[in-house]
Amino acid sequence: MSYQGKVVWLTGASSGIGEALAYDLATRGAMLVLSARRAEELERVKARCQRPGNHMILPLDLADWTDFAAKVAEVEARFGHIDILFNNAGISQRSLARDTTIDVDRRLMEVNYLGTVALTKAVLPGMLRRKQGHIATITSVAGKLGTPMRSGYAASKHALHGFFDSLRAEVWRENVRISLICPGFIKTNLPLVALTGDGSPQGKMDNAQAKGMEPADFARRTLDALARGRDEVVVGGAKEHMGAWLKRFAPGLLARALRTAKVT
Secondary structure, three states, rough: OOOOOOOOEEOOOOOOOHHHHHHHHHOOOOOEEOOOHHHHHHHHHHHHHOOOOHOOEEOOOOOOOOOOHHHHHHHHHOOOOOEEEEEOOOOOEEEEEEEEHHHHHHHHHHHHHHHHHHHHHHHHHHHHHHHHHHEEEEEEEOOOOOOOHHHHHHHHHHHHHHHHHHHHHHHHHHEOOOEEEEEEOOOOOHHHHEEOOOOEEOOOHHHHHHHOOOOOHHHHHHHHHHHHHEEEEOOOOOHHHHHHHHHHOOOOOHHHHHHOOOOO
């Protein structure tokens, strides 16, 4: 698959993984729809992309599903259709389950799971009519295994795997591809705004995240894997790949290892 000339709608495009994906996609010739809550940051990213005039800014909040149909109409009015939806936006968590209010769990599910599903359902009909399209969703290694301090976050990412695995089985006849990308520790500022037990931001960087993969490396590996037709891919270091392998083949061993795992 080539990204040249493809219309790619990318959420969470104002920083971190999304920003890196935007730059790489633009280099590969894609025409981008850049979405996040912060319009000024989207403008900054757009200006740094190759051929900025080819790209569109579309502010969007995944927690507000009421205007998603209107947002799709705006994209289609500009580009005619959507080739690829890149679900990337989301929020993280750093708190023990016993210290986390149910409102925080609800917030994680509303944004990470329900917001992503709602946007997918808004975009999907156009792809089904055209009988072509690709929906790629950034989940996490936490979508395959649960670790301490991530109970609500892991639950929201596990939910994405269940939904998109089912959707893949439903839409393949219409030539709509579904891909899941599972990042490990990527060096972004996500921990700074991760929700703690009462919903306030953590406000500090995790050591594991600070030592993680560079976002540009993640973007390159992810786009290369999707271009090769991968339905699911783990993108991270040796520990993350080992964790995913153990969850599949030796879950008891992984469960014991996670009791003392350092995940911050």
